[in-house]
Amino acid sequence: MFEFKIKKTAKDSLARSGVFTTPHGKIQTPIFMPVGTKATVKTLSQSDLEKLDAEIILANTYHLFLRPGEALIKKMGGLHKWMNWNRPLLTDSGGYQVFSLSQKKDFTQKSEFKTSVKIDENGVKFKSHIDGSTHYITPEKAIQIQHDLGADIVMAFDECAPAHSSKEYFEKAMNLTHKWLSRCKKEHEKLYKKSPSKKQALFGIIQGGIYKDLRVESAKFVNSQNLPGNAIGGLSVGEGKKIMYEMVETVIPHLDLARPRYLMGVGTPEDLLECVDRGIDMFDCVHPTRMARHGAFFTKTGRFGIKNEKFKFDKNPLEKDCQCETCKNYSRSYLRHLIFENEILGLRLMTVHNVHFLLNLMREIRIQIEKNTFKKFKNDFLKKFKHKNE
Amino acid sequence: MFEFKIKKTAKDSLARSGVFTTPHGKIQTPIFMPVGTKATVKTLSQSDLEKLDAEIILANTYHLFLRPGEALIKKMGGLHKWMNWNRPLLTDSGGYQVFSLSQKKDFTQKSEFKTSVKIDENGVKFKSHIDGSTHYITPEKAIQIQHDLGADIVMAFDECAPAHSSKEYFEKAMNLTHKWLSRCKKEHEKLYKKSPSKKQALFGIIQGGIYKDLRVESAKFVNSQNLPGNAIGGLSVGEGKKIMYEMVETVIPHLDLARPRYLMGVGTPEDLLECVDRGIDMFDCVHPTRMARHGAFFTKTGRFGIKNEKFKFDKNPLEKDCQCETCKNYSRSYLRHLIFENEILGLRLMTVHNVHFLLNLMREIRIQIEKNTFKKFKNDFLKKFKHKNE
Numbered sequence: 037m038f039e040f041k042i043k044k045t046a047k048d049s050l051a052r053s054g055v056f057t058t059p060h061g062k063i064q065t066p067i068f069m070p071v072g073t074k075a076t077v078k079t080l081s082q083s084d085l086e087k088l089d090a091e092i093i094l095a096n097t098y099h100l101f102l103r104p105g106e107a108l109i110k111k112m113g114g115l116h117k118w119m120n121w122n123r124p125l126l127t128d129s130g131g132y133q134v135f136s137l138s139q140k141k142d143f144t145q146k147s148e149f150k151t152s153v154k155i156d157e158n159g160v161k162f163k164s165h166i167d168g169s170t171h172y173i174t175p176e177k178a179i180q181i182q183h184d185l186g187a188d189i190v191m192a193f194d195e196c197a198p199a200h201s202s203k204e205y206f207e208k209a210m211n212l213t214h215k216w217l218s219r220c221k222k223e224h225e226k227l228y229k230k231s232p233s234k235k236q237a238l239f240g241i242i243q244g245g246i247y248k249d250l251r252v253e254s255a256k257f258v259n260s261q262n263l264p265g266n267a268i269g270g271l272s273v274g275e276g277k278k279i280m281y282e283m284v285e286t287v288i289p290h291l292d293l294a295r296p297r298y299l300m301g302v303g304t305p306e307d308l309l310e311c312v313d314r315g316i317d318m319f320d321c322v323h324p325t326r327m328a329r330h331g332a333f334f335t336k337t338g339r340f341g342i343k344n345e346k347f348k349f350d351k352n353p354l355e356k357d358c359q360c361e362t363c364k365n366y367s368r369s370y371l372r373h374l375i376f377e378n379e380i381l382g383l384r385l386m387t388v389h390n391v392h393f394l395l396n397l398m399r400e401i402r403i404q405i406e407k408n409t410f411k412k413f414k415n416d417f418l419k420k421f422k423h424k425n426e
Numbered sequence: 427m428f429e430f431k432i433k434k435t436a437k438d439s440l441a442r443s444g445v446f447t448t449p450h451g452k453i454q455t456p457i458f459m460p461v462g463t464k465a466t467v468k469t470l471s472q473s474d475l476e477k478l479d480a481e482i483i484l485a486n487t488y489h490l491f492l493r494p495g496e497a498l499i500k501k502m503g504g505l506h507k508w509m510n511w512n513r514p515l516l517t518d519s520g521g522y523q524v525f526s527l528s529q530k531k532d533f534t535q536k537s538e539f540k541t542s543v544k545i546d547e548n549g550v551k552f553k554s555h556i557d558g559s560t561h562y563i564t565p566e567k568a569i570q571i572q573h574d575l576g577a578d579i580v581m582a583f584d585e586c587a588p589a590h591s592s593k594e595y596f597e598k599a600m601n602l603t604h605k606w607l608s609r610c611k612k613e614h615e616k617l618y619k620k621s622p623s624k625k626q627a628l629f630g631i632i633q634g635g636i637y638k639d640l641r642v643e644s645a646k647f648v649n650s651q652n653l654p655g656n657a658i659g660g661l662s663v664g665e666g667k668k669i670m671y672e673m674v675e676t677v678i679p680h681l682d683l684a685r686p687r688y689l690m691g692v693g694t695p696e697d698l699l700e701c702v703d704r705g706i707d708m709f710d711c712v713h714p715t716r717m718a719r720h721g722a723f724f725t726k727t728g729r730f731g732i733k734n735e736k737f738k739f740d741k742n743p744l745e746k747d748c749q750c751e752t753c754k755n756y757s758r759s760y761l762r763h764l765i766f767e768n769e770i771l772g773l774r775l776m777t778v779h780n781v782h783f784l785l786n787l788m789r790e791i792r793i794q795i796e797k798n799t800f801k802k803f804k805n806d807f808l809k810k811f812k813h814k815n816e
Contacts, residue, residue, distance in 0.1 A: 074764075074767050075763070078769065079770045081751075081755075103766070103767065104766075108759070113741075120756055349501055349502065361471075367508070370508050370510070373464070376493070379466050379468065381469065
C-alpha cells in the first residue's frame with residue numbers, strides 16, 4: 037500500500053511522472069486535486085467528477101469537524117461512503133484554516149463572530165466562524181479527526197504563519213510544526229495499531245516561510261520522518277510567485293526522490309507548470325472552482341471573464357475544441373446570461389470547464405514528461421497563456 | 427403539425443391520455459412541464475432534464491424580455507438553439523408576471539424598486555423589478571416577443587386578477603382578456619404569414635376568477651377561437667384547492683374534447699391527480715423545484731423536510747426504490763448536510779428527486795388511464811400521500 041512508482045524523469049527538468057497507490061486506487065502524478073471543502077466539490081456531483089476523470093479529491097477537516105462533525109461521518113461509514121466517492125481522498129489537517137481565520141480578511145468578514153486563535157505548545161484554541169463556539173485542536177486531535185473521516189491521505193497538523201511574519205516568528209512556527217509532526221506521527225501509528233484495516237498515509241508538512249535556511253532545515257526534518265509523502269505548506273499565501281518558485285527550488289533537493297511531493301494550495305496553470313518543472317507531484321487549490329463561480333474561465337490563451345460585453349452574442353464555446361461537457365453543449369452567450377442571472381447551472385458549467393482544463397493540462401503534462409518533451413511544452417504553453425483577466 | 431391525438435379516455439373519470447405533436451417532437455399527456463424561468467430549470471442542465479425524460483419545459487417571457495431581451499435570443503437562433511434544448515418548449519406571455527409584480531409580496535420585496543402596473547385597453551405599463559425601468563406590453567408585443575423566442579407553444583396575453591378581487595373586477599379583467607386574445611390571434615396569424623416556416627401553437631387563456639358564470643362565459647369564448655389548445659389561468663393564486671377544483675369542473679364541459687387543456691401554475695401531486703381526473707392534460711409549476719431548493723422532498727407517503735433532525739444519521743435514500751440519480755447515489759444524511767451548508771450540489775440533488783417524482787407520477791397516471799385503472803390509482807395514492815410538511 038502507498039507505493040510510489042516513478043515512471044519517467046525528464047532529462048532537462050526535475051519533472052517526473054509516477055503512480056501513487058492508495059486503498060481506493062491509483063493516482064497518476066503529477067496530479068491536480070479539486071477541493072471539496074465540505075465533502076462536495078462546489079457545484080459538481082461525484083458522477084460529474086468521475087466523468088471529468090478526477091482521480092483524487094480533497095476535503096477540509098476544519099469545516100467537516102465543525103459541521104457535521106467527524107462523529108457523524110464516522111457513524112455513516114466514513115467520508116468515502118457518506119459522500120459516495122469511491123476514489124482516493126485526501127484530508128488536510130485543519131491547521132491552515134484555523135490560522136487563516138485570524139489572518140484572512142475575507143474569511144473573518146464572512147463571520148458575524150469575532151474569531152480568535154491562541155497557540156500554545158500543546159495545540160490551538162480557536163473560535164468557530166459559524167457560531168463563535170470555542171474549540172481546541174491538538175496534533176493528536178487533528179489525526180483522530182482525520183482517522184474518523186477515513187481519507188486515504190491525511191496531513192500533519194502544522195502552524196502556517198502569515199506571509200509577512202518576521203523571521204523569528206517563521207522559525208518559531210517551524211519548530212512547533214516539527215514537534216507537532218512527531219506527535220502526529222505517534223498518534224497515527226497508535227491509531228493504526230488499534231485498527232490496522234484502516235490504511236491511511238500521513239504526509240508531513242514543510243514550513244519556514246520565505247527563508248531559505250529555514251526551508252532547508254524544515255525539508256530535512258520532515259524528510260527524515262520517512263513518511264509516505266512530503267508536503268510543502270505556507271506558500272501561495274501572499275509571498276509572490278517568484279519567492280514561491282524559489283522556495284520550491286530550495287526545498288526539493290532535500291526530499292527523497294522516491295516519495296511524492298505535494299505543494300499545498302497551488303493551482304493556477306502557470307504555477308502547475310512551473311512547479312512540476314521544479315519537481316512537484318501533487319497540487320490542490322480552490323482557485324479554478326472559485327473563479328468559475330465568479331464567471332472567470334481558462335483558455336490556452338489566458339483567463340477571461342464571461343461577463344465581458346464582447347461575449348454577449350458569441351456563439352462559440354468557452355474554448356474551441358475543448359472536450360468538456362460545457363463546451364460541447366453551450367455557447368459563451370448562454371453562459372454569460374446564466375452567470376449574470378446568478379443561475380446555479382451557470383456556476384456548474386463554468387466549474388466543469390475550469391476543472392476539465394486543469395485536469396486536462398495535467399494529463400498533457402504527464403504525456404509530455406513521458407515523451408521527454410515537457411520543457412518545450414511548458415515554454416510553448418506559457419508563451420501563449422497570458423495571465424490577463426478581462 | 428400540432429395534432430392532438432387522444433389515445434384513451436377513462437370510463438369513470440374525465441381523465442384521458444394523448445399525444446400532442448409539436449415541431450420539436452411529441453409530448454405524452456397528461457404531462458407536467460418543469461419551469462425554466464430564465465431559460466434554465468434552476469440547478470438542472472439540459473442533459474439532466476433529458477435523463478429525467480422531461481418531454482417539454484417552460485420558459486418565462488417576462489424574465490427573458492427584461493434580460494437578456496428577445497432580440498439577443500432571436501439573434502442567437504432562438505431559445506431552443508441558445509439554451510441547447512431540442513425538445514418541445516412553451517413560453518408564457520408574461521401577463522401573469524407583470525401583474526404578480528404589483529400583488530405578490532414576496533416578489534416586490536425582492537426588488538429594491540417600487541413596482542407599479544398600469545392597465546389600459548391597449549396594454550400594460552409596468553416597472554422592471556431589476557432596474558425600475560418602465561416598459562409597455564401590448565397583446566401584439568407579447569406575441570412578437572414569443573415569436574422571437576421561438577417556443578413551440580406560445581400563450582395569449584391575459585390579465586390575471588388577484589384572487590380576492592371583486593366580481594366586477596374579475597369580469598372586467600375577463601373581458602379585457604378576451605379582447606386581447608382576439609388581438610393576440612390576429613398578431614400571431616400575421617407573423618405566421620410573414621414567416622410560415624416558424625410554426626408555433628397559440629393557446630388562449632380562460633379567466634373569470636372564482637365565479638362560475640364568468641368561467642363558463644370565458645371558456646365558451648376562448649374555445650370558440652379554435653386555437654390548438656385551451657388554457658385555464660388565474661387559479662392556484664390563493665383561492666384554495668376546493669374552489670380551484672370547482673372552477674376546473676365548471677370550465678371543462680365547455681372545452682372541445684379534441685384539444686389539450688392546460689391548467690397553468692398547478693403542480694402538487696394531489697392537484698395533478700385531482701385535475702387529471704377532471705380532464706386536464708397539461709400542467710406547469712415552480713413548486714417542486716422551488717421547494718427542493720428549500721430542502722423539501724416528495725415521497726409516496728407525503729412531503730418531508732430534509733433538515734429534520736431525524737434524518738441526521740439516515741443512510742436511506744430520500745425514497746426507497748426511487749430510481750432517480752439522487753436516490754441511487756446519496757443518503758438522506760449526506761443530503762441533509764448539503765442543504766444545511768447551502769451547497770449547490772444539494773439544491774441540484776433535491777431538484778432531481780422532485781422533478782423525477784412528478785414526471786414519474788405523470789408516467790404512472792398515463793399507464794393507469796390506459797389500463798382503465800386511473801380512478802383506483804388516484805384514490806390509493808391520495809390515501810397514502812399525506813400533505814404533511816415536517
